[in-house]
Amino acid sequence: MRLLFIRHGEPDYVHDSLTARGKLEAAALADLSPSLHIDRAYVSPLGRAQETASYTLRKLGMDAQTLDWLQEFPTRIDSALVAPETGIPELIGSFRPYYREDGSPRERVAWDLYPSWMLSRSEYYDRAAWKDSAVVRHTDFLQDHTYVVQQFDAFLAAHGYVRNDAAGTGIYHAERPNAETIALFCHFGITSVLLAHLWGVSPFIPLHALCMAPSSVTEVVTEEREKGIAIFRALRIGDISHLTRAGMEPSFYARFCELYTNTEERH
Numbered sequence: 140m141r142l143l144f145i146r147h148g149e150p151d152y153v154h155d156s157l158t159a160r161g162k163l164e165a166a167a168l169a170d171l172s173p174s175l176h177i178d179r180a181y182v183s184p185l186g187r188a189q190e191t192a193s194y195t196l197r198k199l200g201m202d203a204q205t206l207d208w209l210q211e212f213p214t215r216i217d218s219a220l221v222a223p224e225t226g227i228p229e230l231i232g233s234f235r236p237y238y239r240e241d242g243s244p245r246e247r248v249a250w251d252l253y254p255s256w257m258l259s260r261s262e263y264y265d266r267a268a269w270k271d272s273a274v275v276r277h278t279d280f281l282q283d284h285t286y287v288v289q290q291f292d293a294f295l296a297a298h299g300y301v302r303n304d305a306a307g308t309g310i311y312h313a314e315r316p317n318a319e320t321i322a323l324f325c326h327f328g329i330t331s332v333l334l335a336h337l338w339g340v341s342p343f344i345p346l347h348a349l350c351m352a353p354s355s356v357t358e359v360v361t362e363e364r365e366k367g368i369a370i371f372r373a374l375r376i377g378d379i380s381h382l383t384r385a386g387m388e389p390s391f392y393a394r395f396c397e398l399y400t401n402t403e404e405r406h
Contacts, residue, residue, distance in 0.1 A: 140298060141320040142371070143175060144330040144357040145195075147187040149390040155186035160390060162190075164354035167385040169194035175320065175356070177201065182324040183209040191354065192324035203324070208290035212328035214280045218244035229273040232256055248328065249278050250346040257347060269341040287329065288336045300361065300369055309339045313361065313369040327351050327393050334359070337371040351377035352389035 145168070148161030157165060172195040180203035182192040188210075192203055218236035219225045222244065233252045237245040252274070262268040275281050292302045299315030323330075331345035337359065351357055355377040361369040379389050396404040 140300065140317055140361045140369075142359045143177065143320065143322040144333070144351075144359070145191070145322055145324045146327055146330065146351050146353055146355050146357075146377075147183075147185075147191040147324065149353040149392055150187045152187075157187055157190045161187070161353060162194075163385075163387065164382060164390070165191045165194040167381045167387060168354050168356075169198040171381040171384065172198050175322065177322045178319045180204075180322045180324065181206050181209060183211070183326060183329070185210050185326070188324045188326065195322075195324075203322075206290075206294070208287050209323060209325045209329060211326040212248075212283065212287065212332050214249040214278050214283045215246035216249045216274060216278050217246050220277055227273070227277060230277060233274070249274055249280055250328065250331075250343060252347075254347060257343065263343040264341055266340055269343055272343075284332060284342065287332060291333055291336060309336075311361075311369045311371070313363055313367050316361070316363060316369070330357060334373070349376060350393050352379050352382075352394075353392050354382065355379050355389075356381075 147157070148164035148168075149158045150156070150161060151158050168191070177195075177199060180192065180196060180201055182188055182203045182205050184205050184207055189205070196203055218238065220227050221230045221233050222236040223231055225244075233256045234247060237247055239245055257263050260272070262272045269275065270281055295302065295311070298319070298321065299313065299317050300311045301314050303310050303312060328346065330351060331349060332342045334345050334357075335342040357376045358374045358378070359371045360374055362372050363369050382389055391404060394405065396406050399406070
């Protein structure tokens with residue numbers, strides 16, 4: 140089985156839709172979509188993913204099923220928890236606090252942490268200890284994670300691949316192995332969380348180590364080197380060849396500044 144995690148095009152987060160550039164990205168992806176050989180398609184309920192998928196679905200004459208758990212990974216952390224004046228000591232300095240115009244603290248996605256802060260705390264890289272990390276203990280991260288991966292495993296089981304967690308192994312049994320290609324139109328954060336679950340690693344690793352540009356394609360395929368035992372192996376991550384063919388540069392969304400001195404990029 141082949142899984143294609145397709146990130147939405149450049150987003151207009153305020154209106155949960157695509158920017159003008161995002162629409163061009165989605166159109167470029169649709170032009171290349173026949174070569175993806177998609178058998179089934181599923182999509183996040185959020186508008187930016189639905190709009191991105193619509194271009195490819197029209198091109199292929201397909202329908203897609205909306206799955207609630209494919210929406211962007213929802214966990215947020217309040218800036219008040221990391222601020223020197225109001226924060227929890229073990230979280231102070233994890234990221235720069237953000238405030239609204241009235242001075243009240245804003246929430247931030249729970250994985251946008253300073254790399255130096257996270258790298259100095261080994262629990263975020265441990266396949267088990269991350270669940271007891273400060274960020275997880277002071278947010279709904281574990282609750283959200285548990286729901287998402289349970290839904291994902293039920294989805295995979297319905298498509299023939301059943302996870303055995305009875306002994307804590309996370310091994311997938313190929314009960315009905317197949318060569319279908321399944322497209323999941325979704326988001327960067329949820330893709331990182333699901334990849335970590337497939338690979339048996341902390342979700343903070345791909346959330347920090349990977350970057351998937353808007354409209355990019357991440358391809359994971361099963362390998363059955365032992366009969367009846369499947370692993371999920373990435374063949375490509377964040378592929379934007381459809382943009383290259385269309386003469387488009389990738390959007391900077393999801394990235395931070397390449398050079399700290401470049402104030403025009405996200406800091």
